[in-house]
Amino acid sequence: MLLAPAKKPTALKHLRLALRLGLPTAACLGALVMTRPAAAVPSFADQTGQPCQACHVGGFGPQLTQFGREFKLNGYTMRGAKKFNVPLSAMAIASYTHTKTDQVPAPDNLSPNDNVTFDQGSVFLGGGVGKHFGGLAQLTYDGIGKAWTWDNVDLRAVTQGKVFGKDATFGIDFNNNPTVQDPWNTTAGWGFPYTGGAVAQTPGASPLIDGGLAEEVVGMTAYAWIDHHIYLEAGGYSSPKARTLQWLGSDPVGLGDIHGLAPYGRVAWTHEIGSGQLELGAFALKAAINPGRDRSSGLTDHYSDVGIDASYMLPTAKGDTFTVQARYVHESENLMASCALNEMPVGCADTHLRELRGDIAYSYRGKLGLTLAAFSVTGPPNTFIYTGPLARPDSNGVTAQIDYTPWGAGNGPLGPLVALRVGAQFTAYGQFNGNRRDFDGNGAAASDNNALRLFTWIAF
Template sequence: MLPISHRRHILRAALATLLLLLGSTAAHAIPAYARQTGASCADCHAGSYGPALTPYGMRFKLNGYTDTDGKGHKIPLSMQLIESHSAPARGDSSTQLSEGDLYLAGRLTDQVGGYVKIEADHTGHNTYNPRLSNVDLRFVAKDLKVHGKDALLGVSVNNSPGFNDPIGALPSFSNLGPSGVTGTLLNPSSPNSLANRVIGASVYGLYDSNWYGELGTYRALPTSQQDRLGYNVAGDPGRLSDTGYFRLAYMKDMKRQFFSAGVVGLTTKRQLPRSGPSDDLTDLGYDLTYQYLGNREHIVQVAYVNILERRDYGSAPVIGGVQARDHGNVHDQTASVTYTFKQSYGLSVSHMKSTGSNDVARYGPSGSPDTTSNVLTVFWTPFGRDDSYTSIANLKLAANWFRFTRFNGRGDDIFFAPPGARPTNAGDLNAFFVTASLAF
């Protein structure tokens, strides 16, 4: 059985993940990009605020964030403020300015551009923790020809595998990934995830406007550097070596519709803790997306992501008199459907599931890390379109309901409370959030 202190740590991690997923609506529809291109936020994002990309937005990202209207140099700077009201099923409700962000985003030259987010999260008692969030810096060579077909070739330096993907369906970009006591490396909701705590570079290319490929590598930042960048070292992903990342996708833009199918993989040797034995971890997944864009009055977006991680552990310790398994797997799945009316009003439903190999020593008496959750979001974006009152600011109002039906392999008493103690049920992790996000 997991020690009580460890179970409490898992609960705190789960609640922190919940707040990060719903208390933050990481804006990718950045007004600095709109000013640079002369296009509206709705050209790149179906809901005018993000994060889901339209084919136009995917091309802008592939081109290294360098497209411009040619009307002089624009300052590549934006800001975002998020006010939120949270009402957890178990705990006190609160209303606060939950996040403030600074974006350095846009074009430097014809071939160099980027996206850098500096985030300040509310940590209580009127204090905020600044940290370096997503980074994606690019060099791109455009207008190439290969066998008579259009092509481009680029390099991306980034700190989160999958965030730089053009389709925007992978967990690091979509902010959708099942949270639980474990999870895949490519899922930023997993404990000790790679997101924002690694640095890497990849070479990517697009051929004939349809075929996308990427190959790269990553290493974990030293714990001292993670601390300086605003991250608690308890979430350290560990020491990584022999790390490789690949992505291959077919994308088809049919103007009124869009379809993509892709595969993604990540393999590494990880020491967690850093002085401990090395585990061999391999993620392999696939994703499918479909968009009905029509004339932009009714937009439907569907996405499914399926990632399996195989784990060959470097040791099999005896915990609570039970020996841990020397190998296992974790399986993350996310399905989402979003409907947007007139690029302003929207409804999004997501179903997330994380499962894993049975292991009593690693996961406690249930032996199962299985977690199932759902997110329902209703939103309104009054700005961001060509006919909006303003194009230099954007606003999104959203109501979010996060619901757990299973956590740590159970629906009731998920952390095995001792006799006389109040049990924690999966439903106790549920929460309702109302957020107002302003970008300018």
């Protein structure tokens, strides 16, 4: 996730803007100016001696194969014949974006439509040190916001042991975004779409766990991976100082800062069905936040996110892979501090969101990928938080993607450490920010935001 530094309004103005636009989480605040997290790290291929398609479905990140999940859970420490490799990689993403109607107002420094953009460039430090330490750290240049920022961080210390006679991996993980450490692509950190545009308008409301704290927190969790079937994780997150975030390139105000610690928990169970693997899981995040880092009200905003997820991955002998992934999240919100700071009645505080996402994908011969995804966010009306005729957060739609990855097997003309993906992505909306038609009170239809994005993604 990329958060471009912006002008620093006062905390109260920041809160009023958030409430007026109906953006109850930090994910909403960044939705119009950020791309999705993306990762494809050839230094891991160099370290393991395996081609990209060994760890990634379709030969390109971030969707992991079963082998890739094991590599991540074991701390990125597996090594091939090489005793040493340079743990540096880089990537770049560029795209063309067309929306059904011109965007009014136009995105900053861009045209109302048909924009060709350099979306982002990243440098990765990724690899294992010995048998017990490894990780991934990403520094990203936002081509839209024209600023550098720290990005995904996932650092691990691991060891091996036994639980009731079964093999187990035990780990401690340091990261800066709840779910970025997760090995399954069902949670928000690495969920589909694996690359997204920073140009077209996107829905405002989403649960806090969908990136609302990304790159604005630091956290530590402990986990156990037991018998390659049971995953248990628990830990907590806190907020760095505003000056620290500013130095790192993140928004120093953002949603606000966490009061105390925000606990996070995750469980998952996997089971082989035929030659495929089924995963069923659950996760939870609870946070008390000082909105805009303003403590003058003596209150905090409370978010409680609880989710369930499921996936099934079926590889074939011919190198094809079929996957199904889904998650459901329920978020309870009590925005007591925001309401008090904005002199709004108590009735503005209590609300909730429900999110449902799922995708079906097929990778043919590890080169040609087809994905169809659907998404829905719903919640009760709240005239204090949401604008528009219905004052609701509801949005839904579908995304279809076709992509081509020619060198996932490591057979590229520039060698095995260069990977390329090109693709087309189309998103169509049934509802947008509360309504199908006239969602903004100015006659705009949800379908006006339908977007076609053509992208090129290279990693080396």
